Amino acid sequence: MKVHVNTFANLRDYAPAGKGSFELALADGASLTDVFAALRIPATVQAVMLVNGRRADAATQLNSGDEVTLFPPMEGG
Amino acid sequence: MYGWCGKVLRVDLSLGKITSEPLDPNVARDYIGGRGFGIYHLRKEVDPTCDPLGPKNKIIMAAGPLTGTAAPTGARYVVTTKSPLTGAITCSNSGGNFPAELKKSGHDALIIEGASVKPVYLWIDGNRAELRPAEHLWGKTTHETDDALRRETHEKAKTAVIGPAGEKQVLFAAIMNDRDRAAGRAGVGAVMGAKKLKAVVVRGEGEVVLADPEAFKAANTKYRDAFKAKTKDNPPALRTHGTAITVVGTQSHGVFPTRNFQQGTFEGWESIYGETLTKKYLMRAKPCFSCPIACGRVTRIPDGPFKGEGEGPEYETVYSLGSDCGVDDLAALTKANYVCNELGLDTISMGSAIACAMELFEKGLLKESEAGMPVRWGDGHALVALTRMTGMREGFGDILAEGSLRLATRYGRPELAMVAKGLDFAGYDPRGEQGMGLAYATSPIGGSHMRGDPAYFELLGVPVPADPHTWEDKPPLVAKWQDLFCVIDAAGLCVFFSVRYLVEQNLMVKPVGITELLNGATGAGYTPEEVEKIGERIFNAERLFLVAAGFTRKDDTLPPRITQEPMPTGPAKGRVCMLEEMLAPYYRLRGWSAEGVPSEAKLGELGLL
Numbered sequence: 001m002k003v004h005v006n007t008f009a010n011l012r013d014y015a016p017a018g019k020g021s022f023e024l025a026l027a028d029g030a031s032l033t034d035v036f037a038a039l040r041i042p043a044t045v046q047a048v049m050l051v052n053g054r055r056a057d058a059a060t061q062l063n064s065g066d067e068v069t070l071f072p073p074m075e076g077g
Numbered sequence: 078m079y080g081w082c083g084k085v086l087r088v089d090l091s092l093g094k095i096t097s098e099p100l101d102p103n104v105a106r107d108y109i110g111g112r113g114f115g116i117y118h119l120r121k122e123v124d125p126t127c128d129p130l131g132p133k134n135k136i137i138m139a140a141g142p143l144t145g146t147a148a149p150t151g152a153r154y155v156v157t158t159k160s161p162l163t164g165a166i167t168c169s170n171s172g173g174n175f176p177a178e179l180k181k182s183g184h185d186a187l188i189i190e191g192a193s194v195k196p197v198y199l200w201i202d203g204n205r206a207e208l209r210p211a212e213h214l215w216g217k218t219t220h221e222t223d224d225a226l227r228r229e230t231h232e233k234a235k236t237a238v239i240g241p242a243g244e245k246q247v248l249f250a251a252i253m254n255d256r257d258r259a260a261g262r263a264g265v266g267a268v269m270g271a272k273k274l275k276a277v278v279v280r281g282e283g284e285v286v287l288a289d290p291e292a293f294k295a296a297n298t299k300y301r302d303a304f305k306a307k308t309k310d311n312p313p314a315l316r317t318h319g320t321a322i323t324v325v326g327t328q329s330h331g332v333f334p335t336r337n338f339q340q341g342t343f344e345g346w347e348s349i350y351g352e353t354l355t356k357k358y359l360m361r362a363k364p365c366f367s368c369p370i371a372c373g374r375v376t377r378i379p380d381g382p383f384k385g386e387g388e389g390p391e392y393e394t395v396y397s398l399g400s401d402c403g404v405d406d407l408a409a410l411t412k413a414n415y416v417c418n419e420l421g422l423d424t425i426s427m428g429s430a431i432a433c434a435m436e437l438f439e440k441g442l443l444k445e446s447e448a449g450m451p452v453r454w455g456d457g458h459a460l461v462a463l464t465r466m467t468g469m470r471e472g473f474g475d476i477l478a479e480g481s482l483r484l485a486t487r488y489g490r491p492e493l494a495m496v497a498k499g500l501d502f503a504g505y506d507p508r509g510e511q512g513m514g515l516a517y518a519t520s521p522i523g524g525s526h527m528r529g530d531p532a533y534f535e536l537l538g539v540p541v542p543a544d545p546h547t548w549e550d551k552p553p554l555v556a557k558w559q560d561l562f563c564v565i566d567a568a569g570l571c572v573f574f575s576v577r578y579l580v581e582q583n584l585m586v587k588p589v590g591i592t593e594l595l596n597g598a599t600g601a602g603y604t605p606e607e608v609e610k611i612g613e614r615i616f617n618a619e620r621l622f623l624v625a626a627g628f629t630r631k632d633d634t635l636p637p638r639i640t641q642e643p644m645p646t647g648p649a650k651g652r653v654c655m656l657e658e659m660l661a662p663y664y665r666l667r668g669w670s671a672e673g674v675p676s677e678a679k680l681g682e683l684g685l686l
Contacts, residue, residue, distance in 0.1 A: 046538075074315060
């Protein structure tokens, strides 16, 4: 299956070819953990994770066509 | 005293008299400083029903015991007064270098009272303080004023000034310190203008004396090291891209206010968010005093119709002068930000008033002949022109200068002002962020995010995430965070570092690190529980001022757009803010009556009877 991934700030460093927004092919039944593995994001790097605009965590199961958003925790606005 | 300087300067502008008063050690212990000193003196000395722009109102400028120390982000002060925009209390917070300089001059706080007949400025040079004529500065921009004052006092002096907007009593005029930092909200600059006080200039060579330098240093090192360790693999987005990176959090949750809160997603967001700012216009990051984060932005627009140089924009400005007005031209909104800084305007209320005007124009209620120009969504040229006209109170700007609520009321549609208690919302739509709705409605100053910011846990994952769409869990969280922000604002710290490093990293945010630093600085021997109680005392004292000023439950409200009109698009589609459902449990757990009045039992518990 394919999901759409949007990465921001330092998490963009792990995006293929430095493009912050891209398609990612994953095995059926994959979770956000598999997205982190595919992008080789180290465990020490923190991320806020959304799937289709809703808060998610590493165990969240993905479906084909989902929109995944990853950005660092931010200290303020 | 330690941490505290032990001195308050009272400035009577009517009599031209300045007196130095000792800081009461009991007040220091029970209110810490900053926002705490502000409400203590406001309640004691100011009639809550007074005319905010009359001589009976006072301005309390107060630093905290950690201001001017080496504590991370020990840079802040708070300006407390009765707001001319809302009639409620306002307590506006700013960083930069002016607050630390105030402490180095040997003062914890200034109480400014009365009103001068002619323009004056206050010059504090260590122990000496005098009022000087300021006719020659009246009419000058904030930058021109800062330049002139440092020339005629001391080149290293720090300034807090008003621009033409404050002089002309624009109801959301700011007090600008260190040129581009703002105590922005709810018209503190208009109160200063009404008192004919153009500026406070301060120079100090002293040091804040610490009670236990070793304990203070140990705590300081511990938390700075924690920051360094975390940022090794997680470069702080606020340093790299400034607070405008926050657009990512709000847009992706569908709460990025767009076209006067008609939508929660903005199609032009990528043109105006932090990473675009970094690429196009950032010159350098700029920290406040003793800050390891450095979120400030020095920017330059190299060419084109909006050419200029200055500081900003921050996230709230990107929302207010950007998405909320449908403007996707980063140069235009940055230029409008520069104009706000130079004329001394709150960027949030400025953008919100223009957004309201744009909706009135869209609906055919505001005519081109009245505004002097078409006021269409997304028009960057109109944005900059209207901002300048507002700061100078020229043409239609004279109407915008009264703020969005009076504007919308003038055209028969008060519900189109996106405000709580008359103060314009920050950049978060409560329909997709339930806690923010409760926070706006119960904030003592009105629609501010900085009186207990639920965006941290609802959107930004700090210290840990909570679901932004649930409302049942929000009343205790909002109350807890409101009290915490009272503590941060009293101590003289910035929330950006505090919420991530100086509190326990769970939703209950016990202020352990803040307590350690306070004890090292003051020797007060606080427990974290006592410090939490002080936060609650400050919040309730502010509530008492509101109650005495005539505010009741009916004022703890949000516009019908937020509570009745479902969000039309995006991740929060179909939702409204469940304010009424949250309000009753919130009052109960606060120990307030069904009308929102603190009970005698609660006041007794907090020592406020």
